Structures are given as C-alpha cells and as structure tokens.
Amino acid sequence: MPDTVSPYLRFDNVSLGRGARTVFDGFSASLGERRVGLIGNNGSGKSTLLRLAAGLLLPDAGEVFVEGLETKTHRGELPGNVGFLFQNPDHQILFPTVGEEIAFGLTEKGMTDAEANAAARELLAANGCEGWEKRAVHELSEGQRQLVCLLSVIAPEPSVLLLDEPFSSLDLPTRLDLSDRLRALPQAVVMASHDFEFLSAFDRLLWLDDGRVREDGRPATVIAAYEASIRGLKTARRA
Numbered sequence: 001m002p003d004t005v006s007p008y009l010r011f012d013n014v015s016l017g018r019g020a021r022t023v024f025d026g027f028s029a030s031l032g033e034r035r036v037g038l039i040g041n042n043g044s045g046k047s048t049l050l051r052l053a054a055g056l057l058l059p060d061a062g063e064v065f066v067e068g069l070e071t072k073t074h075r076g077e078l079p080g081n082v083g084f085l086f087q088n089p090d091h092q093i094l095f096p097t098v099g100e101e102i103a104f105g106l107t108e109k110g111m112t113d114a115e116a117n118a119a120a121r122e123l124l125a126a127n128g129c130e131g132w133e134k135r136a137v138h139e140l141s142e143g144q145r146q147l148v149c150l151l152s153v154i155a156p157e158p159s160v161l162l163l164d165e166p167f168s169s170l171d172l173p174t175r176l177d178l179s180d181r182l183r184a185l186p187q188a189v190v191m192a193s194h195d196f197e198f199l200s201a202f203d204r205l206l207w208l209d210d211g212r213v214r215e216d217g218r219p220a221t222v223i224a225a226y227e228a229s230i231r232g233l234k235t236a237r238r239a
C-alpha cells in the first residue's frame with residue numbers, strides 16, 4: 001500500500017535484535033489509516049512492532065515516530081499519545097483494585113483523584129461492570145482482567161491505541177461487546193490479532209513474516225494471500 005499522507009505512526013529503517021535474534025532489519029512502514037491490523041505467524045514480529053510503536057522497546061538503528069514524536073527522544077511524552085494493551089493482562093496491571101487501575105491514566109492526564117475515580121466508575125458502569133471499582137484485580141478471571149486493562153487503556157483517550165491480541169482471553173459475549181466498542185472508538189487503532197473476522201472490517205492489514213511485510217493492503221486481499229500461503233505450505237509438507 002502506498003505511504004499515507006499524514007501518518008500517525010512511522011517506522012524508518014528500523015532494526016532491532018532481541019537476544020540472539022534479529023527481529024527487524026531495516027523495517028519501514030507508515031500507518032495513517034484509522035484501523036490497521038497486523039497478522040502473521042507466531043514469532044513474526046507483531047508484538048515487537050507494537051512495543052516499538054509504544055516506546056517500550058527502542059530500535060537499535062533507525063527511528064520510530066508516533067504522532068511526529070521520535071520515540072527515543074520523546075519517550076516521556078508517549079503515554080499521553082499512545083495507549084498500549086499487552087497481550088497478557090498480568091504484564092500490564094499495576095494496582096490492587098480495578099478502580100485504581102483505571103483511574104491511574106486519568107490522574108496522569110491531569111484529573112484530580114476524585115474526578116478520576118468518578119470517571120472510572122462511569123466507564124465501568126457503561127461497560128457492564130457496574131460496581132467493579134472496589135474489586136481486587138487478582139480475584140478477577142483472566143478475561144475480566146483483560147477487559148479491565150482495555151478500559152484502562154481507553155480511559156485517558158490517547159490518540160493512538162496499540163492492541164496486542166485484545167480478545168485472546170475473552171468469552172464470546174464480552175468479545176462481541178468489546179468488538180462493538182472498539183469499532184465505535186474515534187481513535188486510530190493498530191491491532192495484532194488472529195481474529196480475521198474482526199480484522200476484515202479494517203482499513204488496512206499488514207502481514208508480517210519473519211520481521212518483513214509480506215503483504216500490505218485491503219483485508220480481503222491480505223487474508224486470502226496469508227491463507228493461500230498456509231494451504232500451500234500444508235500441501236508441500238504432505239507431498
């Protein structure tokens with residue numbers, strides 16, 4: 001897909017090694033569409049790309065820009081612009097109660113404790129979790145923790161949301177409900193997922209293969225190419 005005119009996310013010739021592996025070697029892409037999905041096999045680099053975008057990882061070489069901010073030099077400003085949902089909620093949760101977890105990002109944005117607590121209560125109630133604010137996070141199921149993490153990320157209304165497999169632990173009703181909420185969000189969303197049905201309504205998909213963009217374009221085209229490649233591999237293995 002051609003580079004977009006005003007991207008909110010740009011990777012310029014990014015290289016990154018993790019452990020002994022080179023995950024990205026001169027990776028470049030510009031994202032400006034409201035809904036961008038990342039697909040690819042396990043280990044292809046989806047989570048790493050999202051972490052680079054959130055400034056949680058910094059490139060060994062090259063540059064990443066979020067809303068024009070270069071992540072190495074503007075790391076402190078990124079949380080106000082970017083919300084990152086970890087694949088594993090336990091890597092994200094910082095506070096003992098649901099209310100504190102959601103209120104944190106709001107106080108960081110300048111709300112008083114009382115305002116943040118009230119906004120957290122409201123957000124929970126609006127998402128079918130009325131009265132959850134006093135609940136201990138460690139007593140929630142994994143899917144419930146994932147939901148709390150998603151609400152914490154959405155609460156401060158960052159302009160870009162980076163979501164790493166947001167539905168992986170959710171039951172069907174919660175997943176459908178959250179899918180609807182995500183669709184309605186005004187922010188730009190970049191989401192790594194294996195949920196092709198949800199991704200099929202996105203504006204653009206990138207298929208990552210071993211740290212490179214293998215296909216980039218409309219979801220129907222990219223998903224068809226990915227599935228055809230997997231079918232081809234299976235046939236080759238059987239032969």
Ligand SMILES: Nc1ncnc2c1ncn2[C@@H]1O[C@H](COP(=O)(O)OP(=O)(O)OP(=O)(O)O)[C@@H](O)[C@H]1O
Pocket residue numbers: 018019020021023040041042043044045046047048049192
């Ligand atoms: N903490 C780490 N230390 C060393 N290597 C890592 C680490 N995290 C990821 N990697 C390596 O980076 C590469 C990309 O991993 P990444 O987690 O980005 O893939 P992914 O596409 O998100 O996979 P999945 O679909 O399984 O979540 C893999 O080869 C992986 O082994």
